[in-house]
Amino acid sequence: MKLATWNVNSLYIRLPRLIAWLAAHQPDVVGLQETKVEDARFPALEIAAAGYQAVFLGQRTYNGVAILSKLPAADVLADMPEFPDDHKRVLAATVGGIRFVCFYVPNGQAVGSEKYQYKLRWLAAATDYLRHELQRFPRLAVVGDFNIAPEDRDVHDPELWRGQVLASEPERAAFRDWQALGFDDAFRLFEQPEKSFSWWDYRQLAFPKNRGLRIDHILLSSALAPSCRACRIDRDARKGDKPSDHAPVVAELGG
């Protein structure tokens, strides 16, 4: 099974790219973030024509998540039940015997801001949510835009980013809390090129200069991680006309 996560930064703008990417890579399950589309306007027909079912939880302008899959999705759960939130950031579903949680973690704007406080509350709630999901579904994959660069090697310039939002210690501690529940960072199960990132600012030639961050992740529970055969970031998807500022992350499970 091939699973993926991609912050598309507007599903409508990115739809031609997404359809082409699905055709080229044939993932079995894909978590999408920042769809920025209300459910009534979700392009389910176009995605069905590409061979994928979709479950989705969206809103206008901001946020929005979806899970696309070749096989039907069951036990769909929207939001974190214990954390009421107007933002559409969390969607979970079971596909092919594996539980998928799709996260669009808050950005946090700046350390100390109201949005940062919201992010920390959200991260703490997510720890409880994941603990509960893991109890219900031992075969659990958590994918998404985590908006956390877990370590200095996930940051193009660690000194520039030291203590900044996306790299601050409380955010990194939350990421470690999630790992401590029993998840592995699929990307780090394998040797990877140095300076591997999943997001590059649109400005200041960040992508050609590879000034990026690794903030999009796939976590695999201990029941799934041993079957992971590969994990990579598809940098090619960041090239060309009208790219998302994020690249997809893809993991392959065997057996």
Place this chain on the structure above:
DNA sequence: ATGGCGGCTCGCAGCCGA
């Protein structure tokens, strides 16, 4: 080469993202 921000809206300027 991979290219100088892009996507959104009670839009035409200002917001948000990371």
